[in-house]
Amino acid sequence: MVKKRSRVTLQQVAEHAGVSRATASKVVRGSSNVSDAAREKVFNSMKELGYIYDRVAANLRSNRSNTIGLIITDIRNPYFSDLLIGIHESLDKEGYTVILGTTFDSVEKQDLLLSTMLEHRVGGILLSPVPGSSPETVERLSQFDIPIVLAARRITTDHQFDYVGIDNVEGAKLAVQHLVAKGHQRIAFIGGPSNSSAWQERTEGYCLALLEAGIPVDEALIKEGPTTRQGGYETIRKVLEQPDPPTAIFCYNDIIALGALTYLDEIGIKPGQHISIVGFDDIQEASMTPPGLSTIAAHPQQIGAYAANLLHQRISGLAGPPQQIILSPDLIVRGTT
Amino acid sequence: MVKKRSRVTLQQVAEHAGVSRATASKVVRGSSNVSDAAREKVFNSMKELGYIYDRVAANLRSNRSNTIGLIITDIRNPYFSDLLIGIHESLDKEGYTVILGTTFDSVEKQDLLLSTMLEHRVGGILLSPVPGSSPETVERLSQFDIPIVLAARRITTDHQFDYVGIDNVEGAKLAVQHLVAKGHQRIAFIGGPSNSSAWQERTEGYCLALLEAGIPVDEALIKEGPTTRQGGYETIRKVLEQPDPPTAIFCYNDIIALGALTYLDEIGIKPGQHISIVGFDDIQEASMTPPGLSTIAAHPQQIGAYAANLLHQRISGLAGPPQQIILSPDLIVRGTT
DNA sequence: GTGAAAGCGCTAACAC
DNA sequence: GTGTTAGCGCTTTCAC
DSSP states (O other): OOOOOOOOOHHHHHHHHTSOHHHHHHHHTTOSSSOHHHHHHHHHHHHHHTOOOOHHHHHHHHTOOOEEEEEESOTTSHHHHHHHHHHHHHHHHTTOEEEEEEOTTOHHHHHHHHHHHHHTTOSEEEEOOOTTOOHHHHHHHHHTTOOEEEESSOOOOSSOOEEEEEOHHHHHHHHHHHHHHTTOSOEEEEOBOTTSHHHHHHHHHHHHHHHHTTOOOOGGGEEOBOSSHHHHHHHHHHHHHSSSOOSEEEESSHHHHHHHHHHHHHHTOOBTTTBEEEOSBOOHHHHHSTTOOBEEEOOHHHHHHHHHHHHHHHHTTOOSSOOEEEEOOEEEOOTTO | OOOOOOOOOHHHHHHHHTSOHHHHHHHHTTOSSSOHHHHHHHHHHHHHHTOOOOHHHHHHHHTOOOEEEEEESOTTSHHHHHHHHHHHHHHHHTTOEEEEEEOTTOHHHHHHHHHHHHHTTOSEEEEOOOTTOOHHHHHHHHHTTOOEEEESSOOOOSSOOEEEEEOHHHHHHHHHHHHHHTTOSOEEEEOBOTTSHHHHHHHHHHHHHHHHTTOOOOGGGEEOBOSSHHHHHHHHHHHHHSSSOOSEEEESSHHHHHHHHHHHHHTTOOBTTTBEEEOSBOOHHHHHSTTOOBEEEOOHHHHHHHHHHHHHHHHTTOOSSOOEEEEOOEEEOOTTO
């Protein structure tokens, strides 16, 4: 917090080049109203003096911002790494700089991060909200008319926000329909935070698909649990230990499914033979973990790219009602079903 | 890049509270030289007007910075997610804001990111350099006397830099010694970027341990390859298909080892029985992938925390020669050996 | 304890 | 084309 610095200023560059500050400013911003001679002199002086453009001062003066705030929940989940990659790639191209914050599912942390980002004059915010976020959290942002785009998870509120995500209902239906087609009747849905929009939508899809197949929904087969490998490991154990256990399991996401596979391996049950498992997300490990995890591709990188792109448009002045961009999921069949 | 905003300024707060701008400024910074009455009036006005502190303007004027630049190579690798977590946790506590950049092993991207961060007046930089980074890349930074700390990978150059990492030589020795103790004589070392300091140090440890055990180093058993699951899958195939194949394999990192395990599973070879595998890093999946990957714990989260802490101290004015903080690795024995 | 005035490094009008 | 002037929102002397 206390670093002193002695930068070369544009003033010094201008003096060294024998032009005015205004002309030098035009040169660094690539304006056309400068003679070639002046431009060259300025460039030479910049190089010679080791000039570094001060975006902070420039942004302050011009009342712009080329930074955006990115808030995600769990950087350990490959799903979010991929989301982040998609966002970064898209934003880099447009010349934005990204301030990153991770909430690890803490609402307090999320509020704090949002405030910090406002204080840093971000031009917009890309938020993958903590499950159970109160609408106020994000509604207070709309006062400051700074664009905000939600990714992967919604916030349930009257006031709509721009949102980019996967069709969770459809994804869950695909998974369950696939399991039904394989002949299963007792299909469980395990893991995940029941207060997240994604969980609720997937549960909806799960129930819909069962009803369409004429299979009654058994609440004992819906078991939430921590969204971690360890969580998957334990949740599948619980669901299998109850009387009349399921013969197929649809997991909230791949991380949970992978934990579940570990448990099955331990107790000597072969997925794809004795039991069927389907995950959600299609993270890299899904294809690399024997015998290959059947799953629903959720295209996080694309979601990130779309969300970043939408935010960029909003920052650039795009008006109009909140957009809801919903991508279609794909069923990926591998060895576990 | 074009967002207009109409913030409430400190000026407006001051007027509303009936005090001067200077007094209001003291209040927001928590200075003691303010009467309680004035403080309260200012706080009330702030709340009433919805004031947001402008750190950008404040930093400009006071010539400080509370942002730091963080540059890592591969966000997909859980090792780096953990590094990032350690860094973030440590930096959050000190009130820094983090600007993130990912290079994906592109030297050009790295140079670009470093420039961008300088332009954003970061107070310091935390860099996990791209393998094969030229010393100039980072030496030019020392001109601007902005603190920089390297994490996980060094840059070989005369000018030393602050560095925090694991003892790679020792880690590799632990791995190989373990394999030797298990009775192996033909031990391969596969995967990784041979132009990274980490690879070179691990190779050194590998060779040292073999020599100490009286086993000659066979160059055919050292095979570099992409640092991905897919890379591990292919590199182990190559090394096993050659005449006189190894009976044990030390992998550059866990990602590669996990890819290798996938291949072994496919061809029906049981790790821990027919062949021994050791990884490096001890990422979460190592313990969750049956039969459990033996590995060397590299403590990325701790490294991140130490690096962040050192950078904070440098920013706060800590002088003295470059520090080299080297953590000790631990051998973790699981099912694959 | 409080306020007036100067200025961080830059851009934006507007003359010339 | 180029320079002059004002000022973004804040902090910092330095009087009072």
